[in-house]
Structure formats: structure tokens, C-alpha cells
Amino acid sequence: MRLGVLVSGRGSNLEAVLAADLPGIEPVLVVSNRPAVRALEVAASAGVPIRVLRLGDFGGDASARDAAIGAALEGARIELALLAGYDQLLRPSYFTAFSGRTINIHPSLLPAHGGAGMVGLAVHRSVLAAGDAETGVTIHEVTPDLDAGPILAQSRVPVGAGDDAETLAARVLVEEHGLLVRTLERIGSGASIQRGNSTGPR
Numbered sequence: 001m002r003l004g005v006l007v008s009g010r011g012s013n014l015e016a017v018l019a020a021d022l023p024g025i026e027p028v029l030v031v032s033n034r035p036a037v038r039a040l041e042v043a044a045s046a047g048v049p050i051r052v053l054r055l056g057d058f059g060g061d062a063s064a065r066d067a068a069i070g071a072a073l074e075g076a077r078i079e080l081a082l083l084a085g086y087d088q089l090l091r092p093s094y095f096t097a098f099s100g101r102t103i104n105i106h107p108s109l110l111p112a113h114g115g116a117g118m119v120g121l122a123v124h125r126s127v128l129a130a131g132d133a134e135t136g137v138t139i140h141e142v143t144p145d146l147d148a149g150p151i152l153a154q155s156r157v158p159v160g161a162g163d164d165a166e167t168l169a170a171r172v173l174v175e176e177h178g179l180l181v182r183t184l185e186r187i188g189s190g191a192s193i194q195r196g197n198s199t200g201p202r
């Protein structure tokens with residue numbers, strides 16, 4: 001399965017996928033909406049082609065930029081697109097341009113702590129502010145509604161009494177890498193991942 005990965009920053013989830021070298025999963029393109037981010041170095045050092053599509057390159061027209069992202073994936077014959085730390089909502093033009101499947105990894109138990117502004121540390125701050133006893137990771141289908149597509153897999157992580165957003169993020173990130181690799185492994189092996197099934201593949 002030809003995999004495209006959308007990134008915006010650090011790229012540790014991308015790194016975990018590339019390091020796993022999963023049978024049936026062929027990473028063929030990494031697209032970033034930001035230049036000079038670590039994720040691009042991760043892709044380059046693994047020899048995966050890179051595209052950078054910045055909003056500024058499209059005069060600030062997010063719909064045009066997202067159509068270009070979809071077209072880049074379509075042009076590379078991507079079958080599965082993974083949002084791995086991609087920090088923008090994808091507009092409907094993306095879904096018009098790209099005919100494949102898109103999945104996202106999110107660092108909470110959606111639907112909790114998802115939606116606008118819920119990216120990276122903001123998610124963990126929200127979990128702590130709510131006083132939740134547990135959080136986790138969700139992998140879900142991406143639809144035009146932010147963080148609201150059908151859930152494919154979830155994994156739970158307890159919140160510790162002494163946690164701050166950084167310590168919680170670090171523990172959740174370890175779980176992210178594991179759940180992502182296991183889920184892609186299953187997709188690559190042709191196993192059907194039940195849409196709407198919220199028990200993570202183990």
C-alpha cells in the first residue's frame with residue numbers, strides 16, 4: 001500500500017513508521033505545510049521524497065493549498081494518507097482532489113479533547129484542566145469535520161497525579177508510536193480495521 005504522510009513539525013510518528021519498515025506499507029511521499037521542520041529531515045534521511053506546500057505559496061488560500069496537497073498525493077498514487085502531527089484542518093478541496101483513504105493520529109481519547117486548537121501540548125493541557133483520570137491515543141478516519149471521523153483504534157494512558165502537560169505528552173507519545181505501528185501493520189497485512197471499533201489492535 002502506497003503511503004503518504006502529512007507532517008508539520010517534529011516527525012516522531014513518521015520516524016516510528018519508517019523505522020518499523022512494515023510489510024505491505026510503502027512510504028512514498030512526505031508532505032509538510034511548514035519548511036525546515038525536523039519531520040522533513042526524518043523523511044530525507046530515509047530517502048522518502050518531500051513536498052513542502054505552504055499557505056503563503058497559495059496567497060493564503062487554504063482551499064487552494066489543500067487541493068494541491070490532495071493533488072500531490074493523487075499524483076504519487078498514494079492509497080493511504082496518514083496525518084502524523086499535521087496541524088491544520090483539511091478543507092473539502094483536499095477530499096475532492098485525493099481519492100484515497102486518510103487517517104489521523106490524535107493524542108487523546110476522542111471525542112474528548114478534539115476539535116479546533118486541539119493540537120500537541122494543548123490537548124494534554126486540556127486533559128489536565130478537565131481533571132481526567134485517563135487519556136490516550138486515537139487513530140481515526142479523516143473527514144472534513146475535524147477529529148470527528150470514525151474511530152479505528154484507541155489506546156488508554158493513565159494520568160498521573162504529578163503529571164504536567166510535558167510528562168503526559170511524553171507518555172502518550174510512546175503509546176502513539178506503538179498504536180500507529182500496530183494499526184498500519186494490520187492495514188498493510190490486508191486485515192480489515194473495523195470502522196467504529198474503538199478497541200485498539202494489540
Ligand code: GAR
Pocket residue numbers: 008009010011012013014039084085086087105106107118119120123173176
Ligand atoms: C503527536 O502527539 C500527534 O498525535 C499530535 O501532534 C504530535 C506530533 O508529534 N497531533 C495532533 O495533536 C493532531 N490534532 P510528531 O510530529 O513527533 O509525530
